[in-house]
Amino acid sequence: MRERPNRNDESRDDESRLGDPPGDGGPDEAARYLAGAVADMALIARRHGLDTLGYLLDMAQLEAEDIVRLRAARKGS
Numbered sequence: 001m002r003e004r005p006n007r008n009d010e011s012r013d014d015e016s017r018l019g020d021p022p023g024d025g026g027p028d029e030a031a032r033y034l035a036g037a038v039a040d041m042a043l044i045a046r047r048h049g050l051d052t053l054g055y056l057l058d059m060a061q062l063e064a065e066d067i068v069r070l071r072a073a074r075k076g077s
Contacts, residue, residue: 028071035064 024030042057 028068031064031067031071035061035068038064 038057038060042054042061045051045054045057
């Protein structure tokens, strides 16, 4: 069986050569996006009775929101 190429390795090579990939808003945008995405996933998890997974996703959302808040506070000072 042929081994599938690892996309992560390729993208890391591109990023190291070129800086952030086009359209990447950096860590602030990533944290905001992830906060919203995991909130949606937590809702789906709970809707399907996956309460522990929903809880863990809520924790990830809180972490992402904290990162956004702390980074904004650092930029404002």
